[in-house]
Amino acid sequence: MDFKNMGSTRVCVVTDKNVAKLDAMRQVVEALTREGVDFTVYDGTMVEPKDSSIKDAIQFSKAYGPDAFLAVGGGSVIDTAKLMNLYTKFPNADFLDFVNAPLGKGLPITKALYPLVAVPTTAGTGSETTGTAIFDMVAMKAKTGISHRGLKPTLGICDPLNTRTMPSAVHASSGLDVLCHSLESWTAIPYQSRTPRPENPISRPAYQGANPISDIFSLQALRSTAKYLPRAAKDPDDHEAQSEMLLAATLAGVGFGNAGVHLCHGMSYPISGQNPGYKHAGYVTDKPIIPHGVSVAVTAPAVFKFTAASNPERHLRAAEAFGVDISSVKRESAGDVLAEALSKFLVELGDQPRGLKALGFGGGDIDTLVEGTLPQKRVLNLAPGLSEEVNEEREQLRGLYEDAMAY
Amino acid sequence: MDFKNMGSTRVCVVTDKNVAKLDAMRQVVEALTREGVDFTVYDGTMVEPKDSSIKDAIQFSKAYGPDAFLAVGGGSVIDTAKLMNLYTKFPNADFLDFVNAPLGKGLPITKALYPLVAVPTTAGTGSETTGTAIFDMVAMKAKTGISHRGLKPTLGICDPLNTRTMPSAVHASSGLDVLCHSLESWTAIPYQSRTPRPENPISRPAYQGANPISDIFSLQALRSTAKYLPRAAKDPDDHEAQSEMLLAATLAGVGFGNAGVHLCHGMSYPISGQNPGYKHAGYVTDKPIIPHGVSVAVTAPAVFKFTAASNPERHLRAAEAFGVDISSVKRESAGDVLAEALSKFLVELGDQPRGLKALGFGGGDIDTLVEGTLPQKRVLNLAPGLSEEVNEEREQLRGLYEDAMAY
The missing domain is CATH 1.20.1090.10 (Dehydroquinate synthase-like - alpha domain)
Structure with a gap:
């Protein structure tokens, strides 16, 4: 319903293969279907994502052409969704353009991204509140990320029912x-x-x-x-x-x-x-x-x-x-x-x-x-x-x- | 500079006759001039505003056609600027459409308003953080207002130097x-x-x-x-x-x-x-x-x-x-x-x-x-x-x- 209010008609749902089986995702699919919002599900997110897995996810989202994102999962999922959002909004940007300096160019984000709703299923990263996304740059053997307040999710839905499934x-x-x-x-x-x-x-x-x-x-x-x-x-x-x-x-x-x-x-x-x-x-x-x-x-x-x-x-x-x-x-x-x-x-x-x-x-x-x-x-x-x-x-x-x- | 970053080119500065004489306003005028942003100053805000004074202010802003607002003053000024922003974005709305029920219709705000930067010069209302604007409906002998999170200022600049001028x-x-x-x-x-x-x-x-x-x-x-x-x-x-x-x-x-x-x-x-x-x-x-x-x-x-x-x-x-x-x-x-x-x-x-x-x-x-x-x-x-x-x-x-x- 929040997506309808934001005028979104085509939502890219981001999750991973474990979370895809949980009740949180079942509810998401039900709600989007009930509200008649078009959506697709990307469940290929990697835990502790690497630049390669992020790039795969971005390719998926560019091909789908969504006007909003919904992340259901832990920090890895939410971070991946932030980056899918960023590079779908800036389709011609080079991946390193926004990556934190000195590994990347650390450019500021100059346009508002698509709405991103984050539904955390772990109680840890707080990624639903931050403008940061972290990943491994494998070739450089370094963890880095992209940090800009423009990456912040539009809305976080923090429901403790969704963290009960944590081991x-x-x-x-x-x-x-x-x-x-x-x-x-x-x-x-x-x-x-x-x-x-x-x-x-x-x-x-x-x-x-x-x-x-x-x-x-x-x-x-x-x-x-x-x-x-x-x-x-x-x-x-x-x-x-x-x-x-x-x-x-x-x-x-x-x-x-x-x-x-x-x-x-x-x-x-x-x-x-x-x-x-x-x-x-x-x-x-x-x-x-x-x-x-x-x-x-x-x-x-x-x-x-x-x-x-x-x-x-x-x-x-x-x-x-x-x-x-x-x-x-x-x-x-x-x-x-x-x-x-x-x-x-x-x-x-x-x-x-x-x-x-x-x-x-x-x-x-x-x-x-x-x-x-x-x-x-x-x-x-x-x-x-x-x-x-x-x-x-x-x-x-x-x-x-x-x-x-x-x- | 924030206005330039937001892409604003025509700013309606809202204040009152007292604040207009203060250092805070001098700095605002200097900064907008230095950055080459077009602006005009409305200093007709009333302390504890009435619907009539709000309507005057709205008329002023509609005529100017700004793409951003800057409020410099206490709660009365910031609240007035919120309402100027609202009715400039919804120029055909009836004044009562958004006024809180039961006095008005209490309609939700369905579009993003223009950017509004609030610079408080008192330490009281917190209006720079809220989606509420309060005024007197004189004919009904009642204080009421408009409350919706869509009214919230984009940015609040809270500088204690600006409250030193309070008696x-x-x-x-x-x-x-x-x-x-x-x-x-x-x-x-x-x-x-x-x-x-x-x-x-x-x-x-x-x-x-x-x-x-x-x-x-x-x-x-x-x-x-x-x-x-x-x-x-x-x-x-x-x-x-x-x-x-x-x-x-x-x-x-x-x-x-x-x-x-x-x-x-x-x-x-x-x-x-x-x-x-x-x-x-x-x-x-x-x-x-x-x-x-x-x-x-x-x-x-x-x-x-x-x-x-x-x-x-x-x-x-x-x-x-x-x-x-x-x-x-x-x-x-x-x-x-x-x-x-x-x-x-x-x-x-x-x-x-x-x-x-x-x-x-x-x-x-x-x-x-x-x-x-x-x-x-x-x-x-x-x-x-x-x-x-x-x-x-x-x-x-x-x-x-x-x-x-x-x-």
Whole structure:
């Protein structure tokens, strides 16, 4: 009915082969049929999409010629739908035109895209609220993406009935993504410190730095995650906790979608891209997989120990969200206290690798991990305490990876 | 520059005669001139606008034929600009077509309006965030408005430098509007309870009832207002408090703009419309005036004493924002405790009428005040504890006005 109101007559429904079997998709098909809206279904989305799978999806959508998109799935599906929308609206653009610099040209999106309605079936990415889409550039062995507020979905329909179908391991790992979204955006450099300031507002990055509005979303999402994620991951029938986690994911999405993420996310891209063969428990796949949430959380204790010096108060307030009594903690101990709280939280959540070693990484991998992190400028620029001088930055990242080997 | 990015070439700048002299307007004129954007300035906006002044403004804008609007001023200016935008986009519509039912037809807005950029110069209405515009229908002796999310400004530029020009009395009364926006939206009926549920999402009212997202905004705005309004009103050089109040106004705007307001606002319309001759201290005008913020706050102690039974926990958390230790307060006392906290806050703020008597109203006015309140269905529908049966509702409103005579 929303599509009819928007004047849409030809909808490209984007999903993946697992979600295609779920009740959420059955309802979508029923509703579109009932309203007499023409539609087609693309179910070829890949989990953790690659540039090749994105290009296949774009080709499909260009051939269909839709005037609206509907994404039903997790972050991979919603991100893919964003890019199908973008390149269907700009059919003559080169793929690299909009990809984040330095890998692509990072051009701004100058026209309004087609309406995109996003129906999340996981409680993690918050992609229904953001202008970001992430994928692997296989030839460059790098995770990158496209970030511009023009990519944001028109409408997100967040119904906790649609996340009940998540397996417990997906609850846990998608919830860890929420944890890091909220912690990273809450501790990102303040919006006034971001440089260089663009000449024209249209060139503002999607990620602005922590600001008074994103703070409200990030802190609330952090508190909810600390409280409800353990329950949501452990008990498949705890629908209150699951509903709260879907809300937290959306709140965190708004928070990080304008403040940004930093080190956990920047380091996660080479971690998942250079996976030495780890296969996370509870994921039904025949290939090695480090779920995105796992790859961001595994460095969290090391990261926040490092960033705490930049703003001890914020790190202490984060520790407080995990139930730590901070009344007598010294500012200098903020990093240790938060790292300790995070380690305890991850261990108690269960089934989490206790550091990079548990994923199969060793000291010999640090150099390539660091080199895979350095190009993630878009997020590293928001990391508090990280040097702007590249050699010093390299040393700092090396220290972070070493510290993240085990917690 | 934002207008150029939006492709706008002909901008109608909306302001009033006071704001036209301020630095904010000087900067606007400079920027538009520098960017080479054609523009004209309409400075005929009335404070607390009437349908006649709105119609004059619409006529001006239709004749100019702009493709974008820029509002520089307080709520009256921004609301007027919203309506100029609406009726310039729908030039053949009858004025009553979009006016809220039952006074108008309350039709939904089915097309995207022209871009509207709002630059608030007061910290009160939050109008830069909402889809609501309020005015007097003089012939009907009623305040009403138009509410639809399609009216929302495209962009709000909230710069605390622009609110430094407010006189102290305007700081106080616009801040009281923020106080009531946040308290009313925090205590409005929950979104699941709102009936009837519309058949089509486009017919959803702008005011949805309290929901988990609006709650975050409303509660944060309430806490900020309790903390910073007294400082902002008392010390013209307390720029931190003034900045925090502008942020609180915007947050409260997002909160009430989707949750809604209820009794303080519903009762304020007849109070200001039937003003027996009160002229608020610090307002430079030769006519009687009850500033909007004063007219909403004057009933607040009576209102929240009445609504507390519907949700004592929320009323206690509100009292906590004013520094009340609620650890040993019983649920049954929530209303008295919050009313007491509000009275104390208003008295300490200074220069506030201690009830309707101080405005010149007496017991003989209650009938006409009640009759002027009953048509405010749009907001009364969100009032917790108010009867749906009109005779009982009338008695409840009578009781509220009696209680609001003095605090």
